[in-house]
Amino acid sequence: xxxxxxxxxxxxxxxxxxxxxxxxxxxxxxxxxxxxxxxxxxxxxxxxxxxxxxxxxxxxxxxxxxxxxxxxxxxxxxxxxxxxxxxxxxxxxxxxxxxxxxxxxxxxxxxxxxxxxxxxxxxxxxxxxxxxxxxxxxxxxxxxxxxxxxxxxxxxxxxxxxxxxxxxxxxxxxxxxxxxxxxxxxxxxxxxxxxxxxxxxxxxxxxxxxxxxxxxxxxxxxxxxxxxxxxxxxxxxxxxxxxxxxxxxxxxxxxxxx
Amino acid sequence: xxxxxxxxxxxxxxxxxxxxxxxxxxxxxxxxxxxxxxxxxxxxxxxxxxxxxxxxxxxxxxxxxxxxxxxxxxxxxxxxxxxxxxxxxxxxxxxxxxxxxxxxxxxxxxxxxxxxxxxxxxxxxxxxxxxxxxxxxxxxxxxxxxxxxxxxxxxxxxxxxxxxxxxxxxxxxxxxxxxxxxxxxxxxxxxxxxxxxxxxxxxxxxxxxxxxxxxxxxxxxxxxxxxxxxxxxxxxxxxxxxxxxxxxxxxxxxxxxx
DNA sequence: CGCTACGTTGAGAACAATCAACCCCGGTGG
DNA sequence: CCACCGGGGTTGATTGTTCTCAACGTAGCG
Numbered sequence: 001x002x003x004x005x006x007x008x009x010x011x012x013x014x015x016x017x018x019x020x021x022x023x024x025x026x027x028x029x030x031x032x033x034x035x036x037x038x039x040x041x042x043x044x045x046x047x048x049x050x051x052x053x054x055x056x057x058x059x060x061x062x063x064x065x066x067x068x069x070x071x072x073x074x075x076x077x078x079x080x081x082x083x084x085x086x087x088x089x090x091x092x093x094x095x096x097x098x099x100x101x102x103x104x105x106x107x108x109x110x111x112x113x114x115x116x117x118x119x120x121x122x123x124x125x126x127x128x129x130x131x132x133x134x135x136x137x138x139x140x141x142x143x144x145x146x147x148x149x150x151x152x153x154x155x156x157x158x159x160x161x162x163x164x165x166x167x168x169x170x171x172x173x174x175x176x177x178x179x180x181x182x183x184x185x186x187x188x189x190x191x192x193x194x195x196x197x198x199x200x201x202x203x204x205x206x207x208x209x210x211x212x213x214x215x216x217x218x219x220x221x222x223x224x225x226x227x228x229x230x231x232x233x234x235x236x237x238x239x240x241x242x243x244x245x246x247x248x249x250x251x252x253x254x255x256x257x258x
Numbered sequence: 259x260x261x262x263x264x265x266x267x268x269x270x271x272x273x274x275x276x277x278x279x280x281x282x283x284x285x286x287x288x289x290x291x292x293x294x295x296x297x298x299x300x301x302x303x304x305x306x307x308x309x310x311x312x313x314x315x316x317x318x319x320x321x322x323x324x325x326x327x328x329x330x331x332x333x334x335x336x337x338x339x340x341x342x343x344x345x346x347x348x349x350x351x352x353x354x355x356x357x358x359x360x361x362x363x364x365x366x367x368x369x370x371x372x373x374x375x376x377x378x379x380x381x382x383x384x385x386x387x388x389x390x391x392x393x394x395x396x397x398x399x400x401x402x403x404x405x406x407x408x409x410x411x412x413x414x415x416x417x418x419x420x421x422x423x424x425x426x427x428x429x430x431x432x433x434x435x436x437x438x439x440x441x442x443x444x445x446x447x448x449x450x451x452x453x454x455x456x457x458x459x460x461x462x463x464x465x466x467x468x469x470x471x472x473x474x475x476x477x478x479x480x481x482x483x484x485x486x487x488x489x490x491x492x493x494x495x496x497x498x499x500x501x502x503x504x505x506x507x508x509x510x511x512x513x514x515x516x
Numbered sequence: 517c518g519c520t521a522c523g524t525t526g527a528g529a530a531c532a533a534t535c536a537a538c539c540c541c542g543g544t545g546g
Numbered sequence: 547c548c549a550c551c552g553g554g555g556t557t558g559a560t561t562g563t564t565c566t567c568a569a570c571g572t573a574g575c576g
């Protein structure tokens with residue numbers, strides 16, 4: 001993020017592509033990797049100089065428009081990806097339509113590794129997004145050739161595991177206002193890490209996505225935003241632009257301190 | 259499990275050890291690894307013949323009595339473990355005492371890997387338990403020497419990630435009866451995988467642990483057991499011994515199909 | 517300039533938490 | 547041997563938080 005504005009704000013249509021499906025199939029060109037702005041952040045940072053050539057030979061670029069699905073729960077798990085622009089959500093569904101968003105992915109995040117034959121979740125674009133794509137068997141060869149890359153991925157998996165456990169704490173123990181505070185805090189810290197603006201903090205996802213991530217209805221999310229606003233903890237320039245007026249208090253609320 | 263009865267049913271005292279703390283410090287003897295019953299299941303299966311010698315040189319054995327803590331959230335993360343007997347729980351706490359159990363570990367499960375300086379959760383014995391212990395820096399050396407072991411661990415981390423995402427679905431979307439059904443189903447499938455008895459299925463953990471794992475109060479867990487019993491889906495020989503009378507129906511309930 | 521998707525707010529219903537009483541069992545000590 | 551005690555589990559009554567249903571406002575897009 002902090003990358004292509006046209007990619008992040010729903011204007012890919014203007015590039016001459018009008019249908020989501022078309023946009024997806026359109027760009028599958030081999031990218032050079034060399035000038036890649038994302039590499040220093042992503043697992044590719046494990047590689048140096050000419051090693052990047054091996055990578056570039058195996059990678060393809062993909063674009064998604066907001067709302068478009070990258071793959072669905074149950075699809076054969078043949079490809080893995082690195083996000084280069086935009087935001088994705090990972091979702092799991094119940095038969096009657098209840099949905100859990102298990103995470104949001106942004107620039108440099110890796111996705112697609114599944115131990116089984118099929119993906120255990122679907123991946124969808126929240127905003128327009130771009131990704132680098134490898135085939136899973138090619139990845140295996142790359143990892144055997146570059147052990148440092150496997151270490152990088154392993155470390156990344158451990159991070160995600162810690163994040164998932166933190167999210168279980170949120171979903172299992174916390175009240176609505178504590179959940180939303182935890183979420184805003186997480187976005188705020190990620191924005192700082194990535195050098196993105198924090199005042200206001202720009203939310204890529206809407207109330208329904210936030211609700212399904214936090215185990216709350218959209219109405220409760222909306223009410224809870226209002227509550228935080230009335231308490232003077234945040235202010236809202238627009239539904240997607242949040243100003244953190246009192247981070248310390250937000251931290252206390254998120255931690256369950258009355 | 260299915261191992262030493264004396265280890266699983268609170269009788270370690272009879273071996274001459276009377277205090278939990280003493281039990282923990284008592285056995286830190288070098289184990290041979292060679293005759294290890296657990297190895298075929300655990301990450302150690304990545305090693306063959308003489309490689310095991312390297313492992314045996316680095317490993318120590320530890321025992322815990324029910325209720326005893328292995329390490330706490332925030333402790334320096336210096337050691338990693340493989341469970342060889344009994345059941346542990348991983349917990350995260352909020353300041354006011356609210357607790358989330360993020361998982362249960364049994365024979366052959368690995369724990370202790372943290373990317374940070376400290377553990378992000380505490381590990382406690384549900385029943386009496388035994389573990390093999392390595393120091394983290396020794397593990398790093400082992401992984402560099404035996405890449406297959408790192409692959410094994412990476413794969414294991416991916417499994418746990420998938421389990422964690424499934425648990426988010428449970429915590430974020432499901433009703434009490436669906437949560438408990440999902441939990442029983444998970445235990446049942448694990449028991450089958452490990453060749454343990456399933457009729458009755460023996461629960462190592464009590465109602466409070468189940469509640470904190472499922473984001474429910476102990477009272478609700480108890481009521482929901484009764485509900486499943488009244489519906490004829492399960493029967494209870496005792497609170498810890500469950501008979502699955504209608505697995506298909508249990509599956510439907512767990513999946514959210516009314 | 518309507519349409520649609522998103523967001524907000526209100527009122528009532530539903531699910532689970534809390535508070536409380538009780539049971540059962542195993543261990544302890546009189 | 548039996549009464550007492552304590553922990554775990556169950557069940558009931560009440561409270562509370564969040565969901566659902568509904569109305570309304572707003573902004574972007576055709």
